[in-house]
Amino acid sequence: MADPPPELSILTVGIEKHYGYIRRQIEMIDALNPGARFHLIAVDNGAVGEPVLTLEDPRAEVLAGVDPEPLPVPGRGSYHHAAALNMAVRRVTTRYALVIDPDLFVVYRNWISDCLAHVKSRGLAFFGVPWHPRWYRKWRDFPCVHFLLIDLHQAPAEELDFTPAIVEDREQDERPLQLWLKKHASVWYARSVVETRRDTGWKLRERFRDAPSELILPLVDLDAELTRPKHLQTARGRWLERLVPRRWRFLPADGTWLAPQDAPGFGAEAFEQLEPEMFVWRGAPFAFHMRRNVRDRVFGRIDQSLEEADLAAVLAEARKPGPWLDWRLGGTVR
Numbered sequence: 001m002a003d004p005p006p007e008l009s010i011l012t013v014g015i016e017k018h019y020g021y022i023r024r025q026i027e028m029i030d031a032l033n034p035g036a037r038f039h040l041i042a043v044d045n046g047a048v049g050e051p052v053l054t055l056e057d058p059r060a061e062v063l064a065g066v067d068p069e070p071l072p073v074p075g076r077g078s079y080h081h082a083a084a085l086n087m088a089v090r091r092v093t094t095r096y097a098l099v100i101d102p103d104l105f106v107v108y109r110n111w112i113s114d115c116l117a118h119v120k121s122r123g124l125a126f127f128g129v130p131w132h133p134r135w136y137r138k139w140r141d142f143p144c145v146h147f148l149l150i151d152l153h154q155a156p157a158e159e160l161d162f163t164p165a166i167v168e169d170r171e172q173d174e175r176p177l178q179l180w181l182k183k184h185a186s187v188w189y190a191r192s193v194v195e196t197r198r199d200t201g202w203k204l205r206e207r208f209r210d211a212p213s214e215l216i217l218p219l220v221d222l223d224a225e226l227t228r229p230k231h232l233q234t235a236r237g238r239w240l241e242r243l244v245p246r247r248w249r250f251l252p253a254d255g256t257w258l259a260p261q262d263a264p265g266f267g268a269e270a271f272e273q274l275e276p277e278m279f280v281w282r283g284a285p286f287a288f289h290m291r292r293n294v295r296d297r298v299f300g301r302i303d304q305s306l307e308e309a310d311l312a313a314v315l316a317e318a319r320k321p322g323p324w325l326d327w328r329l330g331g332t333v334r
């Protein structure tokens with residue numbers, strides 16, 4: 001008897017520096033989800049016409065990427081990524097589609113079956129991770145494309161549009177009032193752009209704002225990760241910040257994040273060098289996000305060979321049973 005078709009399609013978009021990550025993704029999926037059935041669609045956005053990326057896996061389909069030349073120059077990377085997702089999602093034939101960044105790695109055991117069961121039992125249209133609170137200009141309270149599971153019966157593929165509005169956002173920043181605030185009242189300028197940046201996937205939030213959705217909680221170290229503006233560096237400054245209406249507040253709302261001391265499962269030594277964004281679900285480590293582009297551009301992580309060794313060590317640790325993966329809030333172990 002033939003196996004039933006898979007319920008899940010996994011979509012990922014990468015360029016040349018992500019090829020190794022995509023192969024590691026498949027290895028991690030197989031290691032943590034024995035017997036799970038899925039279809040992988042990988043878009044090689046570093047190649048036009050014919051893909052360069054090869055995946056020796058019958059479950060995988062590799063598509064050539066989108067030509068970036070016609071796309072806007074400001075924010076071209078985001079427009080390029082979005083165009084590839086728009087192309088890929090329309091090739092999905094399963095009910096559920098998972099959009100995942102090549103450098104986000106799930107470490108939760110049996111996550112495919114557990115996430116699908118959760119989405120079905122809750123009737124969710126969207127389930128995934130939010131923008132990490134350090135990026136307070138991005139939207140809150142709705143998943144982003146770093147890890148986004150979609151029920152295509154509730155949010156049909158033909159209605160999904162991942163296109164950003166970065167050009168328009170930058171034009172807004174050039175208005176006289178915004179320029180004056182930048183120069184003379186930088187904190188007020190920063191408050192004025194909280195939750196205003198319309199990056200890849202923002203249209204999903206606008207179109208499906210009322211659809212049932214749920215977030216996987218980020219792990220946030222306020223002392224290390226939310227230090228700008230500078231008043232956030234002190235306990236008093238953070239207390240005062242919580243008095244500000246949420247629309248203009250830099251800090252995330254209570255209940256939308258966890259502190260490191262509340263999630264010791266991510267305290268493993270293996271994470272100290274990587275310093276990724278981390279996410280917790282059901283009281284357990286769920287995923288970590290390398291943010292390759294940010295690490296290169298903002299954090300100055302230029303020696304990728306050292307980072308690859310650290311990543312290999314973390315993934316090797318995640319593939320074997322251990323207390324840091326089995327830990328749960330309240331001491332409950334699956």
